[in-house]
Amino acid sequence: MSFFDRFFGKEKKKSAGVAKDRLMIAIAADRENSRIPNLDQMRAEIISVLEKYISIDEIEISKERKGDMDMLEIEVVVKSTG
Amino acid sequence: MGIVFAVISGKGGVGKTTTSANLAIGTAMEGKKTVVVDFDIGQRNLDMILGLENRVVYDITHIMDGEANLSQALIKDKKNENLYFLAASQTKDKSVLERDKVKHLIDDLKENFDYIFLDSPAGIEGGFEHTIHYADNVIVVVNPEVSSIRDADRVIGLVDAKSHKAKAGETVGKFLLINRIDPELIEKNEMIATDDILDILSVTLLGKVPEDKRVIDASNTGKPVILHKESEAGKAYRRISKRLCGEDVPFEDVENAPSKGIMGKIKGLFK
Numbered sequence: 284m285s286f287f288d289r290f291f292g293k294e295k296k297k298s299a300g301v302a303k304d305r306l307m308i309a310i311a312a313d314r315e316n317s318r319i320p321n322l323d324q325m326r327a328e329i330i331s332v333l334e335k336y337i338s339i340d341e342i343e344i345s346k347e348r349k350g351d352m353d354m355l356e357i358e359v360v361v362k363s364t365g
Numbered sequence: 366m367g368i369v370f371a372v373i374s375g376k377g378g379v380g381k382t383t384t385s386a387n388l389a390i391g392t393a394m395e396g397k398k399t400v401v402v403d404f405d406i407g408q409r410n411l412d413m414i415l416g417l418e419n420r421v422v423y424d425i426t427h428i429m430d431g432e433a434n435l436s437q438a439l440i441k442d443k444k445n446e447n448l449y450f451l452a453a454s455q456t457k458d459k460s461v462l463e464r465d466k467v468k469h470l471i472d473d474l475k476e477n478f479d480y481i482f483l484d485s486p487a488g489i490e491g492g493f494e495h496t497i498h499y500a501d502n503v504i505v506v507v508n509p510e511v512s513s514i515r516d517a518d519r520v521i522g523l524v525d526a527k528s529h530k531a532k533a534g535e536t537v538g539k540f541l542l543i544n545r546i547d548p549e550l551i552e553k554n555e556m557i558a559t560d561d562i563l564d565i566l567s568v569t570l571l572g573k574v575p576e577d578k579r580v581i582d583a584s585n586t587g588k589p590v591i592l593h594k595e596s597e598a599g600k601a602y603r604r605i606s607k608r609l610c611g612e613d614v615p616f617e618d619v620e621n622a623p624s625k626g627i628m629g630k631i632k633g634l635f636k
Contacts, residue, residue: 297553297554298555299557302511303564305511306514306515310515310565314522
């Protein structure tokens with residue numbers, strides 16, 4: 284808040300600054316959540332293990348944070364035999 | 366050998382198709398043999414924006430299916446002999462795009478054109494991946510508002526993971542085009558400024574396009590704004606096109622920064 288803003292009673296922060304602050308935090312969290320080292324390798328290994336037992340159509344891996352807990356979600360779509 | 370630009374965004378409705386159309390016309394005006402391809406299968410729009418909707422006989426899905434060859438499907442612009450267009454289909458779904466066939470198509474285009482623009486669908490599904498796979502550069506279109514910027518960060522993060530060029534150890538150029546900037550709101554600090562967007566996304570700025578009511582009129586008539594000499598957005602696209610062709614053009618002053626006046630300058634001293 285600059286001297287003049289205070290002087291003229293403009294106490295409220297302008298919304299562009301609010302937007303930037305909110306974006307910085309949101310994007311930092313997004314990036315953290317999407318970052319898993321060697322994800323491709325991990326995916327390939329998971330697939331090779333699963334394929335010993337079942338036929339796989341698709342596999343989706345995502346990282347999520349719930350409260351203070353990190354969760355790795357692995358969704359496997361099994362090939363339909365019909 | 367042509368250069369491939371994928372025009373992408375995270376969020377829809379930010380002006381990807383408008384950007385693809387105008388930059389394709391702009392580079393063609395600069396004398397580059399240019400083709401623009403609509404990859405938004407099932408939601409074709411680029412034909413309308415270019416005013417070529419009545420000329421579409423074959424589209425990209427016909428090429429994929431082998432029902433037409435490239436020269437049959439390419440539409441030559443009436444106004445500019447350097448400009449060609451390849452339509453998306455309005456009916457078939459995205460699954461017609463097969464990676465090998467898309468690669469073959471893009472290789473063909475690279476042999477025949479200097480500049481190839483791929484108008485990507487919004488988001489990260491289907492057609493988006495196809496435009497990224499073989500792109501030399503991506504142009505990320507963003508509006509100065511939170512959801513568009515956040516979603517842009519997500520797609521920028523995906524580019525290297527999906528790009529063949531990046532996998533081969535080469536660099537994929539990532540350029541930001543900020544569209545629909547409202548100078549008045551920027552002046553009042555009620556719209557995120559260019560420098561702040563660049564801070565957040567850390568990509569190279571390609572250009573800034575101001576909000577311009579003529580864009581609506583341009584889509585109504587099928588005559589893109591770059592062809593309207595008095596349009597501010599059109600002028601911006603013209604300059605960006607020159608930049609893409611290697612000309613050193615200073616950035617558009619769409620934010621009108623120097624007009625702060627004496628009070629603004631005095632205030633600045635007390636910050």
